Amino acid sequence: MVLLAVISLLVALAALALAVVSLRRGQTSGQRPSEEALPEDVHGLRQEVAALRAETRDALRHLAVVRYDAFGDMGGHLSWSLALLDDSGHGVVLTSIHGRAEARTYAKSITAWRCEQQLSPEESEAIEHARPQR
Known part of the structure; x- marks a missing residue:
């Protein structure tokens, strides 16, 4: 055995x-098989991958969170800005400012990595962190 x-x-x-x-x-x-030499299922898989890539371009898949203290007398980094963007830089940046008695939340629309409204430094930082590196 x-x-x-x-x-x-x-x-x-x-x-x-x-x-x-x-x-x-x-x-x-260094030789790769020619396109004609590949099996039919490989062509089908390539088409499916291309279709999936096209579908995910609009997905909000680039995100970043920046936490900070909005007021000097408070600690704990309870305020935050969150950028949610797609591949083209379209999406939203959400910000929550935490104070002693209340918290306020804001949303700003982002188009092509830019915003028509003025962004806080933390919101700009969140957008830059969410941007894919080139």
Whole structure:
């Protein structure tokens, strides 16, 4: 039984070595299969990936939160600004200012990474943090 296990292990290692050699040869030659040589299901998967990318462009997937003290006499960073933006920089920045007796919340519309209303430094920081790095 042990002999059978050892033989199986040696065959598996040999197959792995052949696969690694084959993979390295393919990488060093720099050749990729032509579009026509790919199986039909690969073409279908590429189309699905392209469709999913198109759908997610409008998703609010870039976000950042900046927490801060709005008033000098209060601590704890209870105030915050939250930027929620899509790939084109369209979305909203939400801000909550926490005071001793109340909290106020504001929403400002963002278009192409800019706002028609004046932004606080914290709101601008949240938008910049949400912006994807280039």
